Amino acid sequence: MDIDGRDGVFRFNPANFFDNDLCVRAFGMSASEVVSRLAGHCELTKEVDGGAFLLTTDRPIVGVESVEMDIRIRKALGVPWHPVD
Incomplete structure (x- = not known):
């Protein structure tokens, strides 16, 4: 059952913050791993x-x-992109 309705990321924006639970639900990895994988692909990646x-x-x-x-x-990140019709 999806209680809070947030289990994915529709679009990355210039500035983003995703808590660890959302990282696990949306990307299948921890926030720490998201930060690590995106180092060098973003202006700034930081665990906060x-x-x-x-x-x-x-x-x-x-x-x-x-x-x-x-x-x-x-x-x-290695996650699929699905265009919006």
């Missing part, structure tokens, strides 16, 4: 209060650039 803080870019992005960044981060 047991969760993953990710600064994927250091500037605002919109449109296609946002989608491309999301795909790049998902590939680095």
